[in-house]
Amino acid sequence: MPSLLPLVLLALLSTALAQNTRSASRTSTSTNPTSTAPVPAAATAVNEPADGSIYFGLWVDTSVTSGDSPLNANARLGRNISWFQFSQNIPVDEYNDVTGVGGIINGTKVTETNTDAGIYVTVYPLQGLGGFTQQDMAALGVQLQSYVTAGHAVFLRFAPEMNGNWFPYATQPTMFVATWKTLYTTIKQSCPTCGMVWSPNAAIGYPYGIALDTVALAADQAALDTNGDGQLDLNDDAYSPYYPGDDYVDWNGVSYYYKGNYPNDYNVIQPPGFFEGSMTGVLPEVDEIGQTQTQYTPFYNNYCMANPCMLSESGASWKVNQTGIPSWLTVSPTQEQVEGAWWRDGITNATFLSMYPRLKMIMNFEWEKVESDGNVPTLRDFRLTNATDVLAAFVADFEAVAQRYVWANYVPPPPSGSGGGGGAQIPVPQPQVSVHRATPYRATVPTSLSLFFSSAQGWAELRPYALGLTALVAGVLAGVSLVL
Numbered sequence: 001m002p003s004l005l006p007l008v009l010l011a012l013l014s015t016a017l018a019q020n021t022r023s024a025s026r027t028s029t030s031t032n033p034t035s036t037a038p039v040p041a042a043a044t045a046v047n048e049p050a051d052g053s054i055y056f057g058l059w060v061d062t063s064v065t066s067g068d069s070p071l072n073a074n075a076r077l078g079r080n081i082s083w084f085q086f087s088q089n090i091p092v093d094e095y096n097d098v099t100g101v102g103g104i105i106n107g108t109k110v111t112e113t114n115t116d117a118g119i120y121v122t123v124y125p126l127q128g129l130g131g132f133t134q135q136d137m138a139a140l141g142v143q144l145q146s147y148v149t150a151g152h153a154v155f156l157r158f159a160p161e162m163n164g165n166w167f168p169y170a171t172q173p174t175m176f177v178a179t180w181k182t183l184y185t186t187i188k189q190s191c192p193t194c195g196m197v198w199s200p201n202a203a204i205g206y207p208y209g210i211a212l213d214t215v216a217l218a219a220d221q222a223a224l225d226t227n228g229d230g231q232l233d234l235n236d237d238a239y240s241p242y243y244p245g246d247d248y249v250d251w252n253g254v255s256y257y258y259k260g261n262y263p264n265d266y267n268v269i270q271p272p273g274f275f276e277g278s279m280t281g282v283l284p285e286v287d288e289i290g291q292t293q294t295q296y297t298p299f300y301n302n303y304c305m306a307n308p309c310m311l312s313e314s315g316a317s318w319k320v321n322q323t324g325i326p327s328w329l330t331v332s333p334t335q336e337q338v339e340g341a342w343w344r345d346g347i348t349n350a351t352f353l354s355m356y357p358r359l360k361m362i363m364n365f366e367w368e369k370v371e372s373d374g375n376v377p378t379l380r381d382f383r384l385t386n387a388t389d390v391l392a393a394f395v396a397d398f399e400a401v402a403q404r405y406v407w408a409n410y411v412p413p414p415p416s417g418s419g420g421g422g423g424a425q426i427p428v429p430q431p432q433v434s435v436h437r438a439t440p441y442r443a444t445v446p447t448s449l450s451l452f453f454s455s456a457q458g459w460a461e462l463r464p465y466a467l468g469l470t471a472l473v474a475g476v477l478a479g480v481s482l483v484l
Contacts, residue, residue: 046195046250047118047153048308048360049406054353055361056405057083057120058385059313061368062109064100071113073366076385078395080408083155084110085120085313085363090140090158091132107147115408118153120363122312125159129169129179137183141190151411154194157312158183161201161255162242165210172216173223173241180244199253199312203238203281203296238281238297252303253312254278257365257382258342261289263374266322269333275346278311279304279356288328300356310361315382316342320368323376335381336390340397343384348397353404 049055058081060068070084086105095103110119121144125132144154159169162176169176184196201208207224212232215221223241224232243249256278258270271284279300285293303309318335325332346352347362368381381387384394 045308046193047155048251051357052404053406054359054404055082055118055310056347057081057085057118057361057363058366059085059120059363060109060366062086062106066367068366069112070109070117073385074113074115076391077398079402080113080115080410081117082406082408083118083120083361083363085122087122087124089127090123090125091127091136092139104143107150107152110152111150113408114411114413116151116153116411117408118155119147120155120157122157122160124167125169127168129159129172129175134182134186137186138190141187141194144187144194145191148191148193154191155197155251156187156191156194157197157199157253160199160312163200163206163238164208171210171214171224172220174217174219176242177244181248184244184248195250196248197251197253197310197312198242198244198249199255200239200242202254202256202278203234203299204256204277204283204294206234206238206296207232207236234294234296236297239299239303243303246306249307251310251361252299252307253310253361254299256311256314258316259371259373259380260317260319261286261291263324263376264317264371265319265373265376265378266325266329267319267332267335267338268329269337269341270316270345272345275342275349276352276355278314278346279359288326300358304356304358308360309358311359311363313363313365315339315365315384317371317380317382320379320381322378334389335387336393339384339390340393343394344397348394348401350401350404353401 058070058073060070060073062069070081073084074080086109088103088105092104093102095101105119105121107119110117123140140156144156147154158180159167159176161167162170162172164170180198187194187196210232212221212225212230215224215232220241224236226237226240227235229235258274260266260268271286273282273284277283279298281296281298283291283294283296285291300309316339318338322332347364353359364384365382366385368379368383368386370377370379372378383390385391
């Protein structure tokens, strides 16, 4: 008799996992935001829209000091934006309830829009690739699945711009690939419908001043020197050393910005075709500064065929406090001229969109922030929906291509007193005042037993499952006894 118990438990666990996977699949299929173009029944990638259509998303500054929100962004644009991006660290920082900094993202910022907009989570391992555990990965997966359960598709972008030198996890291709594969497998166990986004920095400017002999490990030096000439320069592949393979990636993306002419401290209109450089790797010629056309590693042909691709974060910067204006720039352009040149070159450019149909998402960085190049701090505004004249021009130009873009669907809010908000029947996790790195974040009322149990979950939560399982096993054993 005792030998039957492991078999019974294994069968029960398999059934629970199968039910949970089927439920997650149904949720992802029914909540994918597709109001203007239907998603095919068998999409080739997680969250992929139909051919000929594209997502437009915003990374909105929801900080306490900014006070912006997805709800406000929708109101400004006059449309239900399909994806909103947020960021958090791994392991999760402690949340400060005064400044609003740290903790996990506040998913209710999306649910309060009363739409099925997707939740795009960028995760930074700022303690390095060895600074977190597989349990931290598992907790992240359960957190993300809670958003799917609440009716929102999910993207996860891990350790972006790893091919640069401005993050502590950068220029470590061998460890990055190994970590990515472990993360991908772990996340998919909890959140099978989460779209994993691999996202380096765009190749233009590579290797960004990185010298090969400054890379710590010999294995990484060998990986980065893709043409074997003993040096790291623009002739080396900016992407391939960090690529974990098509089987471990759902979408490929790049960060791509127009910030002007180095040190990027004054306003100047971008050259035509600059936006296309995100796909081709071509830096256009600019006579005024003596910039010749330069070919860097192309992205589209190499990384947008097997998987759909995106601009993971992008935008053109308007320098609020410009300095260093050159003598040849006799008239400074306006903010609408600088940012308008950007969106007309790509976001609202029908020719560009048709030339690159595998580009299926453009995420704009809707922030104003201080950045410093060459030790010159500059306040830069990347927002398209803030200044009245910029917003009006953007909305007007968008109308010509709006039918190409996928917009979020309206979701009626739940009845009063039913809990949740913004159409979410199950409340999504909130930032917490005290965060324990091993605690899995999930819906307030769990729908299945977590496989990633820790003492932080507590007996109160597990008690109903334990009692139910005990009763079921007892019944099975009693039935077997009668048969015998």
